[in-house]
Amino acid sequence: MGNGSYTDLLIIGAGPAGLMAACWAAQFQMQTRIIDQKPGRTPTGHADGLQSRSLEILDSFGIVDPILRKSVRHTEMAYWAMNESTGHIERRKRTPSLPGSSVYDQRLLNQGATEQVFLDYLHEMGVQVEYGTRARELTLSESNSETDHKVAVEVVSGKAQDGSETIHCRYLIACDGARGWTRNQLHVPVDKKLGESTWAVFDIVPITDFPDIRQSCAISSGDRGSMMTAPRENRLVRFYIHPKGDKELCNGQDTKHEPSLDELVSTADSLLKPYKLRYQHCDWYSLYSIKQQLVKQLRPHDRILLAGDAAHTHSPKAGQGMNVSMQDTYNLVWKLGAVITGAASSRVLETYESERRPVAEELLELDAQLVGAYEKDTGAAKRIETVRDQYSEFISGLGVTYGPSILVADQNAQGLVNNIKMGRRLDPFYVVNHAEGVSINLMTRLPSDGSWKLLVFAGDIRQPDLRGRLNSFAKTFCQQPLLPRLYEKRHGTRAGWLLETVLIHASPRTSVELLELPEMFHPFDETWGWDYTRVFTDEGSYSPGCRGAYDGYGIDKNTGCVVLCRPDQHVGWIGAMEDVTDLENYFSVFIDK
Amino acid sequence: MGNGSYTDLLIIGAGPAGLMAACWAAQFQMQTRIIDQKPGRTPTGHADGLQSRSLEILDSFGIVDPILRKSVRHTEMAYWAMNESTGHIERRKRTPSLPGSSVYDQRLLNQGATEQVFLDYLHEMGVQVEYGTRARELTLSESNSETDHKVAVEVVSGKAQDGSETIHCRYLIACDGARGWTRNQLHVPVDKKLGESTWAVFDIVPITDFPDIRQSCAISSGDRGSMMTAPRENRLVRFYIHPKGDKELCNGQDTKHEPSLDELVSTADSLLKPYKLRYQHCDWYSLYSIKQQLVKQLRPHDRILLAGDAAHTHSPKAGQGMNVSMQDTYNLVWKLGAVITGAASSRVLETYESERRPVAEELLELDAQLVGAYEKDTGAAKRIETVRDQYSEFISGLGVTYGPSILVADQNAQGLVNNIKMGRRLDPFYVVNHAEGVSINLMTRLPSDGSWKLLVFAGDIRQPDLRGRLNSFAKTFCQQPLLPRLYEKRHGTRAGWLLETVLIHASPRTSVELLELPEMFHPFDETWGWDYTRVFTDEGSYSPGCRGAYDGYGIDKNTGCVVLCRPDQHVGWIGAMEDVTDLENYFSVFIDK
Known part of the structure; x- marks a missing residue:
């Protein structure tokens, strides 16, 4: 060595x-x-x-x-299938992609x-x-x-x-x-x-009269085979040619022969019948075999x-x-x-x-x-659509939900919060920065910086009992053996995790003085002053289409709750304002004190 | 030399x-x-x-x-003024910044x-x-x-x-x-x-109990003077101290003395009374005199x-x-x-x-x-607000409207288009790319690349008369001496301007075949194929808060019109579908043939 x-x-x-x-x-x-x-x-x-x-x-x-x-946005999927009587492909459907719960669609x-x-x-x-x-x-x-x-x-x-x-x-x-x-x-x-299958893929600038060439398409051309296309940057289109069963990729050729790009485009052309396809510019192409x-x-x-x-x-x-x-x-x-x-x-x-x-x-x-x-051979378009919908x-990627483990508490939080799911990433709803008056999508307050975010939904803290619960929460938090240490500085021998505390109340900004809130929500530094990035309110006028956090997450402004997001934005723990010891226990299982 | x-x-x-x-x-x-x-x-x-x-x-x-x-978003302006009886400043108002017609607020x-x-x-x-x-x-x-x-x-x-x-x-x-x-x-x-005035400006990380420190503020502290603040990146705040008349910048000091940063912050502190201001970190400061x-x-x-x-x-x-x-x-x-x-x-x-x-x-x-x-001395806050509103x-910057000249036609386009103003930049309304189904803010189709954009709002081209008018427009355009040359390649001895043609129709995408439209809206290149970036429709479902182009600009779908945007996005000419010769004349005045 x-x-x-x-x-x-x-x-x-x-x-x-x-x-x-x-x-x-x-x-x-x-x-x-x-x-x-x-x-x-x-x-x-x-x-x-x-x-x-x-x-x-x-x-x-x-x-x-x-x-x-x-990038190019994918906003629609077009399904094409062969008409058995004409041998020509026909558009069966154009389906808009559902935006889902993200601010981003597919690119x-x-x-x-x-x-x-x-x-x-x-x-x-x-x-x-x-x-x-x-x-x-x-x-x-x-x-x-x-x-x-x-x-x-x-x-x-x-x-x-x-x-x-x-x-x-x-x-x-x-x-x-x-x-x-x-x-x-x-x-x-x-x-x-599944067994091994061979695919052909190419990125070309297509010259074609196929009307849906700038959309994502699933095209099944009966026993001629099937194809997927996707529009791309710089006038490119991605083509995938899918052989049916053990059929050759390239029409009428010896199956042992490795097809050239021209032959592949010619196959694609035949799958598009009655439309024509040719090209002059190719960005990339490949034949590859995939084992599942x-x-x-x-x-x-x-x-x-x-x-x-x-x-x-x-x-x-x-x-x-x-x-x-x-x-x-x-x-x-x-x-x-x-x-x-x-x-x-x-x-x-x-x-x-x-x-x-x-x-x-x-x-x-x-x-x-x-x-x-x-x-x-028949019904492929319909079947593809059904699978994609399902x-x-x-x-x-928005539905991924991690099951109970030491990092995802085994809880049922219904009642406390109706639209946040344990183990799943948080949806993007809106809050207003208390000090700046700027409305943000709460997800942008959860950057991937290695810190956990403890979101304290304290409710309408003009109400004395809710204000009292918030103060008790802060006091109990600071009395725990582990939590305050995780909060104060990055934990571990060489600066690993941090626990950031973020307050989201539901009162008008003018009714609450930020510096009168528990100090954990505006920690002070002798050089950098108070931290004004930790207090938000749900009271605000958002842009059209933007939904406030309490409404969006299904949290009662008269009750509140506490939601812990892991450093990867997935929810690890949910509790009531009184459940501080439970939170301490959650961390104690896997954190070396 | x-x-x-x-x-x-x-x-x-x-x-x-x-x-x-x-x-x-x-x-x-x-x-x-x-x-x-x-x-x-x-x-x-x-x-x-x-x-x-x-x-x-x-x-x-x-x-x-x-x-x-x-950057930091400016979304509110807070007005503070001195209460004569207490000598303390008080918040008089918080005014949200009006978003105006832009997708951007101030930063x-x-x-x-x-x-x-x-x-x-x-x-x-x-x-x-x-x-x-x-x-x-x-x-x-x-x-x-x-x-x-x-x-x-x-x-x-x-x-x-x-x-x-x-x-x-x-x-x-x-x-x-x-x-x-x-x-x-x-x-x-x-x-x-106006005469010369001296200003003090500093960017510090403030340590203060002033509650609106993370907002833009106009603070007038009676005869003590006045101040403006603005929140900035990295916990900074910008302060402007404005001397009243020929008063000194720095309380109780000789006016010939150039104040230090500490003295300036101390002046700001006194203007904030009863709140306190101090600092440890300063990013930049300056004293400067301005002549208007x-x-x-x-x-x-x-x-x-x-x-x-x-x-x-x-x-x-x-x-x-x-x-x-x-x-x-x-x-x-x-x-x-x-x-x-x-x-x-x-x-x-x-x-x-x-x-x-x-x-x-x-x-x-x-x-x-x-x-x-x-x-x-009194009523400053109210007066500042009035001026800012006015x-x-x-x-x-959205209201800037250039008057008639060789580059802005002297026209009244009311009737053809009700919400586009000659000489002003276009507002952001939404259209859907015909080929891709992607909705965009039309302004993003007007990049600063040195080209003029001719926006042809052809209306609902399922109607035979409107389709006919579009075809006539294209035919007449191509018969002009100058227009087709401006359109075909960058004009001038060394490639200067280009005239890009963009069609915005008002028919469902499935009812119109892009390649059957006049060729000027899908020019062909032997290598790069057809251009799919020039045809849009107003028929689409936009995100909440996004308004379609015909509605937003006030254009009748049964009439249509043609809008010419200069390379700086300001509108230079507006005409009916028949006014092609007038457009040719517009360019002829200043383009060397």
Whole structure:
């Protein structure tokens, strides 16, 4: 082995999952390295669908704007099917995409542009992706100490072909793709679902009289096969050609022959009959075979975690791959950051498997149903639409709900709050900053900075009993052994988690003096003065279409409640104003005091 | 004189006006240089108010996002005045800012951050500001040829203290500030309005119990004086202390003494009585004296144009300085770009004076009224509010309306279109892209790229007579001598203006085939296919609060009309579908064929 070096976290693979991991890791005081054997970022093509939840997550890091500006919005899905009597395809339906509960609809953009947004952010944070660096050998040490560097990876980089470096790390995240090196090293078994299928995909500037060319389409052309299209930036359109059963991709050719781009476009042209398709400019194309599979363990070793394609592979039919992959590491790294910085027990890492495996399983089920629908000779369009409708909340990523665990309390909060679901991300409703009078979507107050947010919905605090309950809440909070320490500074030996307290009352701004509220909602710093970003009211006039928080979340202004959002915006705990000890207990289970 | 070099356009001064000029210039095929004697951009402080119209303009260059993310929104104005009997200030009113007709409200951010956004954009466009470069000598040649480099400016740069360079340019834009070098070289006379006044301004993190510290405030503290505050990014607050008459800035001190920051904060503290103010962190502060004045000519030489503070100065009371300055060059450079690239006659430059002088005059009038209001011992708060209300459309920049000229037709378009005003920028109403089904604010279809946009509101083209009128319009358009040439490619010897045609019909998308519409609305390119970005419909379901274009602009779907937007989004001409010859005549006046 070569020269040795040490890091807290090593990320193998700088695709979207690995880059998201690096973004998160940069929020914590730890050393992170990220390597990729490719010479640089994905130039173009590859995954291109960004679902609502992914955009919310990018927004939480402050990096969604360039994507919104460059991408194409997906707002409608058109279904086309063949008329058996004419042999021509016909439009069966145009369905508007339901906006769901997000401020973002789906977007389409080449993967390279999305990676660039991450790279720009990482550059600002002082993190450089080490491209052209390949992992060669994995060595695991026995140790019982949490702080030991138990994983060693020998890497070779383009610059040092002769020499090599051994990176010793405490944790390894493998985002190294469908044929992942890490998974092979560890011989991680996989569950195989559907068999292997071969796809053709190409991004061209189409020249066609097909009227829905600038919309997302599902086109089933009877026994000629089926196709999906999606509009893209710079006049591009993404085409997926789906072979039916074991049919060849390319009409009338030997099935052993690998079709050229021209042949693929010619196949697409035949699927569009009576419309014509040709092209001059191609941005990217690929033939690839997909096995639908899922690893048996997302954490095959206590220090090694698999994410993205390294954990699950499937067809591109639902536009999910990049999204679920990024959301894997978005789920993982705020936990890992806390373990590495000494803020939390490594028990929290168990929830990676328990929270993300059901998502991967649902993804594979959705994929199997969509593949089945596309396979149909007749009724495919209808069947595809039914499956998409049924899974719409999963497809947008907004429906993902994590089950009870040490990080999601096993509670029924109905009665306290009717429209917030345990384990699910918060919906975007509006509040007004008490000091500034500015109305904001509450989600923008939950940035991905490594802090938990305790949202105290204290109700109409002009009422003396509600004001009294708020004061008691604050007093009891400060008397707990753990909570005030989590609140005062980033917890852990090397600055991990923080617990931020945010008050959302329901009284007119002029009826309440901010500095008379409990100090935990306006902490003072001798240089930076009072913090004016922690008190909001629900009393305000929002723009049309914006709904206030109490109404939106279903919280009674005469009762109030307390909602804890994890650093990933998912709800971990809900309680009444009196349930402070229960909150203390929630954290005590997994936080090292 | 030193070594000689040649450029089309020289911009002196890289403040907001100069940077805006460089942004615009980068849209045209010409050489531009921009110099500034400062060593680098404004670090912090200085102008900090960005009005709605300025944000729309930044958006039209695609660069507003970082400003929206970093800045503070101004949504309310609080008025405080002294209670004569207690000697304490009291809140008289909180007035929400009216959103006006823009999608943007006012924002507050230090000038350096705004300059950085321009610099990042210019860097991408390959333009570098030459900092540390000072103009030393101006020489003018006699010439009757438009293409001659009649202006020579000798400059010295930090790097070459011994040597110097003489930059020969066709046009010079002087954005070199209130004590501008260029203006002095040319001995341009000024009209003086109000006398000189001295201001104190500081950006601190305040530590205070004043409850409206995170809002914009006008505070008049009787004979103690008055003050304005505005909340800013990073917990900062901007304070302006306004001396009353010839009173000293600093209580109880010798008026000859220049007050320290501590003394200024102490004065502010006394103006806030009974509240207390102190600080530890100061970002920037300055004492400056302002003369209210306006140059007699904005174009003192046929090749030299003055903009921003070099043309007009005034107090900071209305938060206008940076905005009007940027809007000066935003008005100017799309015209200058056309002259330099050979697309237009230099006659269009006459409209710079005719369009911007009235704005500067109104600015000075507003300023005089606000200064007067702040001077009042009693009733100042009420008077300030009255003035702000009266000028609200001017303050936001949305009300600016250019009078008739060769670039603004002298027409009354009532009857054809009821809510679009000649000479004014278009309001943001919504349309749906015909091919993609995506709804957009129509203003986002008018980017600042140097093209004119001809908006053809053809009405409900399912009706045969309206379809016929649209076809006739297209046919007549293509038969004109000039219009089709302006439409086909960027006009001029070096690619200046373009005329883009955009169709906005009022029929359901499924009832109209895009490729069956006149070809001018879907031009074809052998490589890039058809252009799908030029046909929109008003038939769509917009988000709540979004209003459709026909309804918003007051256009009858059974009649239609044609609206021409200049490259700066202001309306230059309006006509019926039959008025094509009139449109041809409009352009013929100032376009060199």
